[in-house]
Amino acid sequence: MIAKVSVRSGDAVLAFDRDLTVRSWNHQAELLTGLSADAVVGRPCWEAMAALDEDGALVCHSGCSCARLAREGWPVPRKTLMVKSKSGIRRPLSVSTVCLKQDENELFLHVLEPSTPISLLQQPARVGLTPRQLEVLSLVADGYSARQIARRLGLAEPTVRNHIRAILVELRVHSQLAAVARARKLGLVA
Numbered sequence: 001m002i003a004k005v006s007v008r009s010g011d012a013v014l015a016f017d018r019d020l021t022v023r024s025w026n027h028q029a030e031l032l033t034g035l036s037a038d039a040v041v042g043r044p045c046w047e048a049m050a051a052l053d054e055d056g057a058l059v060c061h062s063g064c065s066c067a068r069l070a071r072e073g074w075p076v077p078r079k080t081l082m083v084k085s086k087s088g089i090r091r092p093l094s095v096s097t098v099c100l101k102q103d104e105n106e107l108f109l110h111v112l113e114p115s116t117p118i119s120l121l122q123q124p125a126r127v128g129l130t131p132r133q134l135e136v137l138s139l140v141a142d143g144y145s146a147r148q149i150a151r152r153l154g155l156a157e158p159t160v161r162n163h164i165r166a167i168l169v170e171l172r173v174h175s176q177l178a179a180v181a182r183a184r185k186l187g188l189v190a
Contacts, residue, residue, distance in 0.1 A: 004041055005107065012112040016045040020067055023107065032093070032112055034086030045110070051081035052090065055181065070099045070108050080115045127186060129170055134188065136163040141180045141189040 007013045007024040012032040015024035022045050025037040040048040045067070046060035053059050059066075059081055066076050076097035082090040094115035100107045129137065139149045146164060150157040164176065171182045183189045 007109070009111075014040070014045065014048070014110050014112070016067070016108050016110070018071055018106055018108075020045050020062070020064065022048055029112060032114070033083065049081070049110075050084040051093075051095075054080065054082060054092075055178065056082075066095075066097050067108065070097050071106070073099070083112070127170060127188065129167060129188070133163050133167050133170070136160060137167050137179065137183055138189050140164065140167075140176050141183065 005015055005024045007015050007026045009026060009028065012028040013024070013026050014022055014029050016022050022040050022043055025035070025040040025048070027037075029040075030036055035048065044062065046062060046064055049060045051060040059079075066079070069076050078094055078096045080092050081095050083093045083095075084090050092115045093112045096111040098109040098111065100109065135153065136149055139152065144152065146160045147157055149155070150160045153160070164179075167179055168174065168176070171179050173179045173182055180189065
């Protein structure tokens with residue numbers, strides 16, 4: 001086991017060992033997240049970061065795939081994660097993972113920097129939904145089924161399903177739930 005270490009960097013950095021225990025949380029990481037080193041060092045990194053991916057799926061957990069890949073010697077690509085700050089608000093951070101190895105000792109670093117969520121960067125500048133598709137999307141967001149939407153709007157159910165398929169294609173998602181999440185990010189629905 002590696003004792004507490006000091007990491008000096010102009011970037012926000014946290015260091016953790018093979019057991020995923022945080023061994024260093026530098027001053028820049030404190031400034032970026034609002035979490036103090038005293039509150040984080042000695043805790044599991046996944047507990048401290050509490051990161052989600054941009055779709056809200058849990059990324060940081062005891063079986064973290066990034067840490068597993070790094071421990072096995074694989075390169076870990078940079079990721080944009082939604083990391084919880086002291087205030088509880090999640091903010092997008094770009095996370096690079098680096099493995100340092102000396103003899104039998106290994107230390108892993110997460111280099112953190114503010115980021116724009118990838119999903120926002122990949123969005124088209126303008127979403128081309130028709131007024132009817134926006135109406136259908138709004139009802140989907142309110143929890144209505146295709147059958148209920150058809151009755152409410154006076155449309156055939158297959159027509160509503162066609163609108164839903166077109167919405168999924170336009171928003172570049174694969175499910176109605178993802179469409180609603182993307183639409184909320186874009187301000188298309190409340």
